[in-house]
Amino acid sequence: MxxxxxxxxxxxxxxxxxxxxxxxxxxxxxxxxxxxxxxxxxxxxxxxxxxxxxxxxxxxxxxxxxxxxxxxxxxRAFSRSAARKRFSGDELREAMKGIEYRDTDAFIDEIPGAYxxxxxxxxxxxxxxxxxxxxxxxxxxxxx
Structure with a gap:
């Protein structure tokens, strides 16, 4: 190259x-x-x-x-356990629109709304x- x-x-x-x-x-x-x-x-x-x-x-x-x-x-605005209870996989996908990431519910505790x-x-x-x-x-x- x-x-x-x-x-x-x-x-x-x-x-x-x-x-x-x-x-x-x-x-x-x-x-x-x-x-x-x-x-x-x-x-x-x-x-x-x-x-x-x-x-x-x-x-x-x-x-x-x-x-x-x-x-x-x-x-953090929400602890990891509180974020898992508060947010859904659909909300994670919506928050990450336009950003390439591994789509898995394992990351719900990292959703932008948890911060x-x-x-x-x-x-x-x-x-x-x-x-x-x-x-x-x-x-x-x-x-x-």
């Missing part, structure tokens, strides 16, 4: 459950981020929505009051991160 080789422009490695030593308010502290990413000034990150909604490539603003942290994703609205999460995080790119799904690959 012809054409130009694809080159990597940037790699974002973004943990959201970890502990590390950092300096905040003039003190060395152990900071645990559970469901949060490091959003120090200039640091790139990824904030995903659900399997059927947008995800965002962001850069941290370094908000000291948040300990340079931001949300790592949409977060908080990512656009609201991003609006709430406006003081923490700047959006650089919006990503839209065309395919979703998930194991059982």
């Amino acid at each position: 012809g054409g130009q080789p694809v080159t990597e422009l940037e790699r974002i490695n973004c943990h959201h459950n970890y502990t590390e030593q950092e300096k905040h308010f003039g003190k060395n502290v152990w900071l645990s981020r559970k469901g949060a990413i490091n959003a120090e000034a200039g640091r790139p990150g990824l904030i995903p929505g659900s399997m059927g909604t947008a995800s965002y490539v962001v850069v941290g603003k370094g908000n000291a009051l948040s300990l340079n942290s931001s949300p790592h994703g949409a977060g 908080k609205a990512i656009d609201q999460v991003m609006a709430d995080a406006a003081d923490l991160v700047e959006i650089r790119h919006t990503l839209r799904q065309i395919v979703n690959v998930k194991g059982d």
Whole structure:
């Protein structure tokens, strides 16, 4: 095949459950981020929505009051078991229209409606991160 080789422009490695030593308010502290990413000034990150909604490539603003942290994703509005009781396979298929995915009721607990609205999460995080790119799904690959 012809054409130009694809080159990597940037790699974002973004943990959201970890502990590390950092300096905040003039003190060395152990900071645990559970469901949060490091959003120090200039640091790139990824904030995903659900399997059927947008995800965002962001850069941290370094908000000291948040300990340079931001949300790592949409977060659940329904637990997995509550989502399985609340939503149906038909609702999952409707929510995933236009996105290639493995059509199985095994993923009902991952339906977009089981998560908080990512656009609201991003609006709430406006003081923490700047959006650089919006990503839209065309395919979703998930194991059982």
